[in-house]
Amino acid sequence: MEKAKHVIGISGGKDSAALAIYLFENYPHLDMTYYFCDTGKELDDTYRLIENIENYIGKKIIRLQNDEVAKTNENPFDYFLKSYRGYLPSPTARWCTKKLKLDPFENFVGDAPTISYVGIRGDEDREGYISTKKNIQSIFPFRKNIWAEDVINKVLYNGNISMISDLYASHLNGRQLDKVIDIVHTPFDVDPKDKNITKRNRRNKLEQLLDLGVIPFNKVVFDFLKTTEYPLATEEDFPMLENDDLLIREDIFKILRESGVGVPEYYEKKPYQVEEKTGEYARSRSGCYFCFFQQKIEWIWLYEQHPSLFIQAMEYENAEEGFTWNQHETLADLIEPKRTEQIKKEHLNRMNRAKSKDSKFLIDILDDTESEGCAACFI
Ligand code: SF4
Structure with missing residues (x-):
């Protein structure tokens, strides 16, 4: 059987950069x-950042491009924009993700069994991009549950209860096994009318099993995968089975700083003034400077910190045709002094409200919207 390829996509964001360093160090x-x-x-x-990571790991990071554009000397985004006749991508028409991220990645991988490592953190509540190609399997080393949702659905499927109990019996014994078997043998309720209820019940069962031991759970999943056609079935062993790390946002910044690779400058907060008060803004994501998933305050950050890029983003807009980066307003509208002030005020209020609730977690959510939107841009 063909051995699996192990790949990690560097998006330019902090999490995938930290994951590259973490895997290099630990595996x-x-x-x-x-x-x-x-x-x-x-x-x-x-x-x-890409160059710094290359220097750190002593290995080249392969630059992938869509085959169509690779034959030309053109800028990848501009090449496809032309073929879409100036129609800007948007959350509901994300041709950019497909043409610039997914297609190059899936062509590169081809039909080879592939394990793709994804930097979703232990403090995030999202699944991330999962390829529809059967030969690509995602692994999430920063989470307690390193497995993707599709794998968990199969492992915890009520019809597999006796198989999973048998697999546990080959890794545990005594009281620990008894406790696990109690949980495994309790089917979770499936609500055919409400997928969310089923999902929540399945997740509860997963949490209970992980609480009784991440490593035995990983070993059971690995044994289960051996009976399937998932890429990991091609591996004799998988060192990540022994991984019970859980890394959160602070750990990511620590890895980047301590390795010397550094945190990309755009994450560093800069002060702004509004109504004689001082707020702070930064960019929360990597990706295209004009990404339509960015928050309004990030557009203002771009305008004030990288004015020439903002002007270039404006040049893509054609309000008459309805081609704008944001719904209902152009970038020219956004930088009208009154509108800019309003955006800053709203942002400052939101941040103050989060601080007054003394919610570090909420501030992180407001700060860190990399988790929203372009999941496939962070494959
Ligand atoms: S970063 Fe944004 S604009 Fe760029 S490819 Fe991803 S979704 Fe599209």
Whole structure:
């Protein structure tokens, strides 16, 4: 059977960068391929980060491009924009993700069994991008549950209860096994009318099993996968089974700083003034500088911190045709002094409200919207 490829996509964001460093440090025997899908419209900080990671790991990060554009000398985003006749991508028409990220990645992988490592953190509540291609399996090393949702659904499927109990019996014994078997043998309620209830029940069962031991759970899942056609079935062993780390936002910044790779400049907060008060803004994501998933305050950050890029983003808009980055307002509207002031005021109020609730977690959510939107841009 063909051996699996191990790949990690570097998006230019902090989490995938930290994951590359983490895997290099902790799993040096995994033969990892690093890649970066270049949209051609990233901030300079992103390109610097890619070089810093290359220097740290002593390995080239492969730049992937859509085959169609690779034959030309054109900028990847501009090439496809032309073929879409100036129609800007949006949350509901994300041709950019498909053409600039997904297609190059899936072509690169081809039909080879592939394990794709994804930097979703232990303090995030999202699944991330999961390829529809059967030969690509995602693993999430920063979470307590390293497995993707589709794998968990199969392992915890009520019809597999006796198989999973048998697998546990080969890894545990005594009281610990008894406790686990009690949980395994309790089917979770499936509500055919409400998927969310089923999902919540399944998740509860998963949490209970993980609480009784992440490593035995991982071993059971691995044994289960051996009976399937998932890419991991091609591996004799998988060092990540022994992984029970859980990394959160602070850990990510620590890895980047301590390794010397550094935190991309755009994450560093800068002060802004509004009504004689001082707020702070930064960019929360990597990706194209004009990404339509960015918050209004990030557009203002772009305007004030990188005015020439903001002007370039404006030049893509054609209000008459309805081609704008944001619904209902153009970038020219956004930088009208009154509108800018309003955006800053709203942002400052939101941040103050979060602080007054003394919610570090909420501030992190407001600060960190990388989790929203372009999941596939963070494959
Ligand atoms: S970062 Fe935003 S604009 Fe760029 S490819 Fe992803 S979704 Fe599209």
